Amino acid sequence: MTGGPGGPGARRGAxxxxxxxxxxxxxxxxxxxxPIGYAVYLxxxxxxxxxxxxxxxxxxVFVGLxxxxxxxxxxxxxxxxxxxxxxxxxxxxxxxxxxxxxALLIDHAGSRARRFSRTAIFLPYAVPGVTASLLxxxxxxxxxxxxxxxxxxxxxxxxxxxxAGGIYPSVANVAVWGGVGFNMIIIFTSLRGIPAxxxxxxxxxxxxxxxxxxxxxxxxVTPALVxxxxxxxxxxxxxYGEPTTLRPMTPEISQVWVPLMQIYRDAFLRDDLPxxxxxxxxxxxxxxxxxxxxxxxxQRRASGGMG
Amino acid sequence: MRIIAxxxxxxxxxxxxxxxxxxxxxxxxxxxxVTLQYWCWGQPTKDKVEAFNKAHPDIRVQHTDTGGGTDxxxxxxxxxxxxxxxxxxxxxxxxxxxxxxAGALADISxxxxxxxxxxxxEVWSLTSFDGAVYGIPQDVGPMVLVYNRARFGELGIxxxxxxxxxxxxxxxxxxxxxGAYLATFAPAEFGNFAGLAQQAGASWWTVRDTTWTVGIAxxxxxxxxxxxxxxxDEDLVKAEPLLTPEWNNQLNKGKILSWPSALWxxxxxxxxxxxxxxxxxxxxxxxxxxxxxxxxxxxxTALTVTKNSKHAQAAATFAKWMNTDKAAYDIQIAKxxxxxxxxxxxxxxxxxPPPLVAxxxxxxxxxxxxxxxxxxxxxxxxxxxxxxxxFQDAMSAAVRDKTPLxxxxxxxxxxxxxxxxxxxxxxxxx
Numbered sequence: 093m094t095g096g097p098g099g100p101g102a103r104r105g106a107x108x109x110x111x112x113x114x115x116x117x118x119x120x121x122x123x124x125x126x127p128i129g130y131a132v133y134l135x136x137x138x139x140x141x142x143x144x145x146x147x148x149x150x151x152x153v154f155v156g157l158x159x160x161x162x163x164x165x166x167x168x169x170x171x172x173x174x175x176x177x178x179x180x181x182x183x184x185x186x187x188x189x190x191x192x193x194x195a196l197l198i199d200h201a202g203s204r205a206r207r208f209s210r211t212a213i214f215l216p217y218a219v220p221g222v223t224a225s226l227l228x229x230x231x232x233x234x235x236x237x238x239x240x241x242x243x244x245x246x247x248x249x250x251x252x253x254x255x256a257g258g259i260y261p262s263v264a265n266v267a268v269w270g271g272v273g274f275n276m277i278i279i280f281t282s283l284r285g286i287p288a289x290x291x292x293x294x295x296x297x298x299x300x301x302x303x304x305x306x307x308x309x310x311x312x313v314t315p316a317l318v319x320x321x322x323x324x325x326x327x328x329x330x331x332y333g334e335p336t337t338l339r340p341m342t343p344e345i346s347q348v349w350v351p352l353m354q355i356y357r358d359a360f361l362r363d364d365l366p367x368x369x370x371x372x373x374x375x376x377x378x379x380x381x382x383x384x385x386x387x388x389x390x391q392r393r394a395s396g397g398m399g
Numbered sequence: 400m401r402i403i404a405x406x407x408x409x410x411x412x413x414x415x416x417x418x419x420x421x422x423x424x425x426x427x428x429x430x431x432x433v434t435l436q437y438w439c440w441g442q443p444t445k446d447k448v449e450a451f452n453k454a455h456p457d458i459r460v461q462h463t464d465t466g467g468g469t470d471x472x473x474x475x476x477x478x479x480x481x482x483x484x485x486x487x488x489x490x491x492x493x494x495x496x497x498x499x500x501a502g503a504l505a506d507i508s509x510x511x512x513x514x515x516x517x518x519x520x521e522v523w524s525l526t527s528f529d530g531a532v533y534g535i536p537q538d539v540g541p542m543v544l545v546y547n548r549a550r551f552g553e554l555g556i557x558x559x560x561x562x563x564x565x566x567x568x569x570x571x572x573x574x575x576x577x578g579a580y581l582a583t584f585a586p587a588e589f590g591n592f593a594g595l596a597q598q599a600g601a602s603w604w605t606v607r608d609t610t611w612t613v614g615i616a617x618x619x620x621x622x623x624x625x626x627x628x629x630x631x632d633e634d635l636v637k638a639e640p641l642l643t644p645e646w647n648n649q650l651n652k653g654k655i656l657s658w659p660s661a662l663w664x665x666x667x668x669x670x671x672x673x674x675x676x677x678x679x680x681x682x683x684x685x686x687x688x689x690x691x692x693x694x695x696x697x698x699x700t701a702l703t704v705t706k707n708s709k710h711a712q713a714a715a716t717f718a719k720w721m722n723t724d725k726a727a728y729d730i731q732i733a734k735x736x737x738x739x740x741x742x743x744x745x746x747x748x749x750x751x752p753p754p755l756v757a758x759x760x761x762x763x764x765x766x767x768x769x770x771x772x773x774x775x776x777x778x779x780x781x782x783x784x785x786x787x788x789x790f791q792d793a794m795s796a797a798v799r800d801k802t803p804l805x806x807x808x809x810x811x812x813x814x815x816x817x818x819x820x821x822x823x824x825x826x827x828x829x
Contacts, residue, residue: 111615141500141823146528147606147781149502150822162821205716233645235652256799323571343586343795361784362818363501364479 101318128376135159139363144269150365159370169371172351174228179350180328183264183271187324188317190268195313198276199283210280214273221270225337228266232258233341244354256343261347266334268364271327273321318390322383329379332356344385351375433458433713435484438475439464441538441700442666444489445733450468450726451717458713460816461485468494468700472784479503486708487718489700490534492525493590493779496604498703499533500781505704510715515741517723520777526701534701535718537741540661541769542684542694543595545668547656548584549678550579558682559655562626565685569635571691579654584627585641586794589787591660594622594695597774599687604780610825616805616812624804633800638798647671659684661697662766668734669755670822674713680759683769692772699739737766744770782818789814 138155163169180388194213216224230236232253240250253262286309294304310317332352337346346362348354351371358378359368421796432506437448437460449463465471468491481500490498498504511532515523526534546558554575559565569581585591593603600621605612614620627680630636637655639646649655651672658664665679684694702718721727728743734752738744744767752762759765778781780786793807819826 114531139822146531147496147500148499148824186710230644233648233649340587341639341645343640343799346792346795347676348792357788360477361469361783361788363476363497363784394573 106218114249130366131369131372134366135373137366139366147386150363155366156250159367160374163371163374169351169354172348176328176331176350178260179264179324180329182260183267184321184324186268186276190272191320192279192313192317192371193312194272194276195279195283196309199309200301202301210277213276213392216270217273219270221266221333222337225266228262228269229341230292232262232338254338256265256344259342261345263331263334263338266338267327268329271324272299275324278320279313282313297342314368314390318387321390322334322386323369325382325386326379329375329382416787422750433710434505435460435487435708435710435714435717437462437487437717438471438485439487439489439700439702440464440467440471441489441736443736444729446465446730446734447721447727450730451720454720454724454726455716458717458719469784469787472600475503475705476501479705484709486710487702487704488712489537489697490703491697491700491785493593495526495533495701495703496528496779496781497783499528503705503707504533505708505711506531506533507535507704507711507715507718511719514719514723517742518637519741521773522739525696525699526703534702534703535715537700537702537722538663538736539739539770540696540772541697541766541773542598542659542697542735543664543681543769544660544684545658545660545664545679545681545756547627547653547675547678548651548680549675550656554579554656558728559682559685561689562685562687562810566626566630566635569630570633570676572753573635573716576654577727579656580637581635582657582659583637583639583641583646583655584631585639587791590697592623592790592794594661594697596623597695598693600685602778603786604778606778610827611819612827613779613780613812613816613819615790615815616808620808621805624808628804633662642667642671650734653676661699662769663698663735663747665753665755669753670734672755675756677756678742678756679755681756681762681765683765683772683791690767693767693774694772695774701739703731707711737770778821780815781824782815782822785818786811786815 103330107269121312131320136154136156137152138158139150140155141154142151143149194209197203198210203209219227231238234240234250237253238252240253243251252258266280290308290312291304330352331350335345335349336353336356339349347357352375355368355371355375358364358371414520433597435458438461444464448460452458463485465474465488468489471489472491472494473489475490475498477486488774490504495504508527514535522536522539525539526532526802544558545777554572554650556568556575558570560569565581572579572581593601596603596619599619599622601615601617601623602612602614603620605614613802627636631638637649641658646655650668651674653675660667662681665681669676670681684690702721702776704714704718705751708714722738722766723740725742725746728738728740728746730745731738732747732750734757737747747766750763752759756762790807791810795808795810796802796806797804797807816826816828
């Protein structure tokens with residue numbers, strides 16, 4: 093980036109990189125660093141009662157690590173992560189598995205109506221999460237569900253989509269339905285990048301399509317799989333819209349079903365922004381940690397597998 | 400999503416209100432009309448604001464529908480902390496103490512001497528505490544039994560006068576039409592349960608010399624919990640959330656026959672079951688003791704002036720007009736809302752009943768009777784939203800896991816007391 097040693101352009105060139113990164117740095121500072129810093133600052137504050145007014149007034153004071161202690165000793169907060177894990181165990185493998193399967197099928201030379209299938213599978217991604225949740229919500233509720241209608245007509249009773257057993261698959265299904273298409277496109281794009289000679293060579297060697305997929309294509313799209321896996325994991329930690337939209341329809345989903353819902357409740361219903369900030373900081377740090385670990389582990393595996 | 404919407408709203412209103420304060424800062428601008436930001440929800444609001452603007456050339460009110468009591472309260476708190484709350488906002492009576500403690504509302508007692516007598520003392524006490532006035536009451540919700548009179552007739556049953564009869568009627572309904580239920584026990588209906596408990600003699604929050612007593616799990620409340628527990632255990636009521644697509648569908652099919660709620664009930668049901676207009680009616684809420692008449696308030700709102708407002712006088716003028724002027728309460732009554740002011744309540748006598756209950760000739764008489772039998776003032780606490788969310792989660796879990804409702808109440812009580820103590824309130828008892 094810097095100009096050649098000596099030369100009159102050297103000093104001018106030294107300033108150029110800073111100018112080029114300035115807009116990005118400014119945006120980063122204004123919209124990421126400052127808000128994060130403010131959240132960290134808020135997390136050390138607390139609203140405590142002082143005199144004044146008929147009942148006293150809650151004023152913001154410094155409380156140190158009180159909010160962190162309160163969050164980390166709250167069993168409900170960790171129960172939220174437990175529910176998140178259950179949800180993730182269903183949604184992440186299904187999303188990635190289906191996305192990979194569809195990508196391979198569409199990539200397969202013999203498949204028909206590829207463009208149509210690709211669009212059809214991608215389309216749900218264009219439906220906003222809240223709309224998707226409402227749509228599926230109607231399909232889950234006994235008296236509006238077409239599935240429960242069929243089973244009822246067959247004398248099998250209603251399917252408890254929103255009951256104790258069905259709630260995790262039901263919520264995960266909304267995310268899977270919306271997420272498969274997007275992930276499929278990423279994997280499919282990666283598949284397109286594989287030189288045709290590799291598959292051709294394997295085919296000439298007598299490999300079946302199944303073996304080509306398993307031993308040639310999948311290892312080569314591993315980076316795409318890691319990327320989509322990371323997105324899916326972060327997406328899981330940030331689940332909020334689907335359960336919040338489904339909540340009024342079932343007692344199974346409490347107001348603190350997942351950590352973000354608890355953060356929303358504390359911030360906006362309980363008017364305790366500092367406590368919510370502390371929980372947010374913990375959630376963000378956890379997300380970062382999990383992402384780094386996942387990347388490290390998969391990088392080792394991916395390179396090990398290739399070598 | 401909701402966070403984004405709320406933030407968007409806050410940002411938008413921040414932009415609007417900063418515009419108005421700029422204008423008011425210069426002395427010359429005082430001559431021009433004052434612009435007030437107003438947050439409220441509810442059917443009559445839009446028409447009432449238009450009527451006010453027409454009658455007041457010197458004050459311009461810009462109304463934003465901020466969607467329901469809980470949402471509006473959340474937005475108001477956030478905006479208030481950011482210093483750009485609207486001038487006037489609707490606040491539910493139960494949320495008022497929390498708003499006062501949050502420092503969001505202005506004491507407008509200096510402007511209210513001329514309207515104090517326009518309200519009954521019970522109603523006025525909903526918004527005034529120790530001489531400070533934090534709002535002008537808009538509508539009140541004395542509790543009544545809203546029931547599907549057509550279906551009651553088909554099954555040959557009468558609206559029950561006591562809760563004991565209510566349980567018997569519930570059993571009768573199950574026998575005569577196994578697909579139908581007399582009523583719903585909705586675990587998320589905090590205000591409804593509070594009202595029923597208060598009718599039984601409960602007192603959820605009391606304050607004496609800055610020391611609070613919390614009675615969410617007091618004997619009367621536990622008794623009410625035991626009553627509904629029994630109905631749920633015997634499958635005599637439907638235990639599920641209200642106003643969901645599922646519930647609405649059942650109601651439209653005539654499978655839910657009544658809703659112990661309040662005078663705003665018919666207009667809510669009309670929104671989801673328009674086809675049943677004329678089929679429904681209201682009756683006095685069943686009583687715990689035969690011959691008793693008392694009922695609690697459920698819901699209802701007041702117009703409050705915020706501390707952020709730069710136009711307290713104009714805001715108070717607006718709040719007063721909206722709740723005492725004939726033009727305003729006529730609109731309210733036409734939309735089925737029961738006015739808080741005495742004149743408004745008297746005016747209901749000459750009005751048509753709301754569409755859902757169009758067939759009931761004595762609708763307003765029953766309504767007035769309920770309004771006159773309300774228990775003076777349930778004292779709400781400073782952390783009702785905490786209580787509400789704790790109650791909803793505990794009750795829903797109890798209904799789901801078939802664990803005792805009484806335990807859920809005790810859990811709520813503990814959560815409320817812990818929260819108050821950690822905020823610094825003096826609370827009596829453990």
